[in-house]
Amino acid sequence: MIKMKRQSMIIGSLLCLAALAMLPGAVCTDDDVLFQVSTIDALMQGVFDGIYSFDDLKSHGDFGIGTFDSLDGEMVALDGDYYQVKADGVAYPVLGNMTTPFSTVTYFEADQSIAVQNASNYSMLSSQISEKLPSINTFYALRIDGTFPYVKTRSVPAQEKPYPRLANATKNQSVFEFTNVTGTVVGVWAPEFSKGLNVPGYHLHFITADRKAGGHILDLKIDRATVKVDITPGFAMQLPTTGDFYNVDLSQDLQSELKKIEN
Numbered sequence: 001m002i003k004m005k006r007q008s009m010i011i012g013s014l015l016c017l018a019a020l021a022m023l024p025g026a027v028c029t030d031d032d033v034l035f036q037v038s039t040i041d042a043l044m045q046g047v048f049d050g051i052y053s054f055d056d057l058k059s060h061g062d063f064g065i066g067t068f069d070s071l072d073g074e075m076v077a078l079d080g081d082y083y084q085v086k087a088d089g090v091a092y093p094v095l096g097n098m099t100t101p102f103s104t105v106t107y108f109e110a111d112q113s114i115a116v117q118n119a120s121n122y123s124m125l126s127s128q129i130s131e132k133l134p135s136i137n138t139f140y141a142l143r144i145d146g147t148f149p150y151v152k153t154r155s156v157p158a159q160e161k162p163y164p165r166l167a168n169a170t171k172n173q174s175v176f177e178f179t180n181v182t183g184t185v186v187g188v189w190a191p192e193f194s195k196g197l198n199v200p201g202y203h204l205h206f207i208t209a210d211r212k213a214g215g216h217i218l219d220l221k222i223d224r225a226t227v228k229v230d231i232t233p234g235f236a237m238q239l240p241t242t243g244d245f246y247n248v249d250l251s252q253d254l255q256s257e258l259k260k261i262e263n
């Protein structure tokens with residue numbers, strides 16, 4: 001596992017060196033690329049068919065969040081291990097031949113640490129982090145390890161075709177509450193101008209320290225913690241080449257619908 005990751009990183013570095021040789025002045029920022037599959041607006045409109053394998057996704061990152069074919073649960077990846085938190089609340093290991101309709105990953109390397117304290121809910125945490133982020137015009141991966149007085153998460157059951165809109169699928173979500181739980185928050189911060197592509201602002205998932213439970217974070221409380229921030233100015237997208245994506249209408253503004261789903 002670790003050996004494979006190193007190999008792919010070495011290959012990545014070699015490709016980068018080759019690019020540098022051909023393009024003098026180019027900068028290698030392979031590790032600072034946020035890679036996403038499909039778009040949030042497609043997912044919101046029920047484009048739930050998995051179109052990208054986790055084997056392939058793992059070659060773009062060791063850290064991130066997303067979902068699964070038919071919207072079967074919440075994905076959390078950290079330290080190179082990928083987990084599927086299903087609607088039963090249990091975190092299962094992800095197999096490489098499974099597929100995702102929407103995910104965002106990167107190779108996590110902290111550029112900055114932000115101390116947060118006495119954040120009694122999601123919005124207090126958000127504003128404490130936002131005060132310290134260097135800019136609102138770029139993408140970040142965020143990681144918070146610690147013991148949390150309270151974390152509220154959700155997961156969604158696999159959907160049947162014809163797929164409903166995401167807003168209807170989340171009406172059947174399972175909600176889990178954890179108290180004094182040790183674990184890791186794995187998240188992404190996307191700028192406002194990326195609306196339609198990703199979730200503007202914070203999108204956080206959670207996994208317990210024993211890697212047995214977690215989900216998409218709806219609320220949380222933090223007494224004292226350090227937020228590790230990976231600045232990811234590179235942004236890459238893999239769009240589906242088959243299926244519902246080709247015909248879905250992506251011209252509308254779905255921001256108010258998205259806000260209702262996220263928290």
Ligand code: ZN
Binds near residue numbers: 066074204
């Ligand atoms: Zn989520």
